[in-house]
Amino acid sequence: MRVFYWTLHALLSHWRQHPVQFFSVLTGLWLATSLLTGVQALNSQARESYARASQLIGGEPQASLSAPNGASFSQEVFVSLRRAGWPVSPVLQARLSLKGHDDQRLQLMGIEPVSLPGGSAVAGQALDMAQIVGFFSPPGSTWIAPQTLQVLGYHEGDQPLTENGLALPPLHSQADMAPGLLLVDISFAQHLLGMPDQVSRLLLPKDFAATQPALPAELVGQLVLKSSGEENNLSRLTESFHLNLDALGFLSFVVGLFIVHAAIGLALEQRRGLLRTLRACGVSARMLILSLGVELGGLALLGGLAGVVSGYFLASLLLPDVAASLRGLYGAEVAGQLSLSPLWWASGVGLSLFGALLA
Incomplete structure (x- = not known):
């Protein structure tokens, strides 16, 4: 030494x-x-x-049905498919600006928690019955990432206004939420976005989509089935x-x-x-x-x-x-x-x- x-x-x-x-x-x-x-x-x-x-709903990218041009479509399609035995769940997603934050365009996503595929997780956690009821019962709940909440300058329970003067459901931070995204029940999203009775896509369980089911004749050409990970693959x-x-x-x-x-x-x-x-x-x-x-x-x-x-x-x-x-x-x-x-x-x-x- x-x-x-x-x-x-x-x-x-x-x-x-x-x-x-x-x-x-x-x-x-x-x-x-x-x-x-x-x-x-x-x-x-x-x-x-x-x-x-990509893992916001279901723990991993889900299979989905959407319009060929990416446009929204009537939620009557969701009703028709449910009646035909398809376990679909509607999602509405669009950009939204809040008052005082016109320079920041946030993504507002509306989901229907009751019809989500079995065993699905939302923002990394399985929803219990109390959370589901609180999610869609007035005044509802807006899930937001803690970083986004801090950047916007809001606090838990605040109800910020959109540029159209509509109030969001009370804000609740969730650790596993994606940044720049607001998650609400689809009925609140339709009201806030001014898109009544409209949906952006329909989620499907992966095992059901893997069987390559045939769409009802009246919907052929109106919807396209996208496999897991194919849609909105930002990494690619x-x-x-x-x-x-x-x-x-x-x-x-x-x-x-x-x-x-x-x-x-x-x-x-x-x-x-x-x-x-x-x-x-x-x-x-x-x-x-x-x-x-x-x-x-x-x-x-x-x-x-x-x-x-x-x-x-x-x-x-x-x-x-x-x-x-x-x-x-x-x-x-x-x-x-x-x-x-x-x-x-x-x-x-x-x-x-x-x-x-x-x-």
Whole structure:
């Protein structure tokens, strides 16, 4: 241990004499990790929002019936199919603006909780009878994501007004709700959107849809059956956007590694005499390699921690603009605040260690 300590002490003395090289290594690791982890944070947040949106009803994307052109249609179709034995459930979805928030177009979704496919979950939870009754009984309930509630500046129980002066049912935050989405009973949605007796699509249980049932003759050509995951697949729609971000982050990572590679190579070249002296003093090759590895690992850890922290702040700064771009280009709603798992932080530091070893 004493030999290891003095060997490491001798190697670290080089950085005191060449501080510019030290900051070159540290800055290269910092920039490489910062930009790549920032991009990964943005993409991770977006994909989490897509997953919540697709899993809002039923725990996973459901099969559905909708008009070929995507337009709404009469709820009499729902009644006819139920009478024909089809276990369909109506959904109405459209954009909505609230008074005082004209710049934010929210998605209002109306569902009919009683007719949902058996075993369905809404926002990650199974509805009990009390929740179902409270959902459609006046004054009703509007489920909203906590982040969206905070961004809009409302509180639990508030009843904001639409741009038409209609009051929403009282707001209730739900942890697993998709951002930018308001969930109400379909009767309230029809009233708020000014679309009486209209529905956007009809949900079907996956096992029923898998049998490929034939539509009643009078509805052939009016409705199209879309399989699970086929409808509103935001991950597939925005794939090119996130691929460009990934490419940008990877390019910055490679550039940072070139800086680190050059600085480490120069430092090793300048320390050849020191390495020969240490070997002449009895330090084994294994101990020398271990000391060099610990030195490099310490630099990578410092650069990685700085990079992950700055990457988080960079992602926080860019997230509103990225969310606005995704909303404008693809109609995708992304949470306006980062909520990253500890795995992301650990992977950022691991990325810096991997980059240092690669360099």
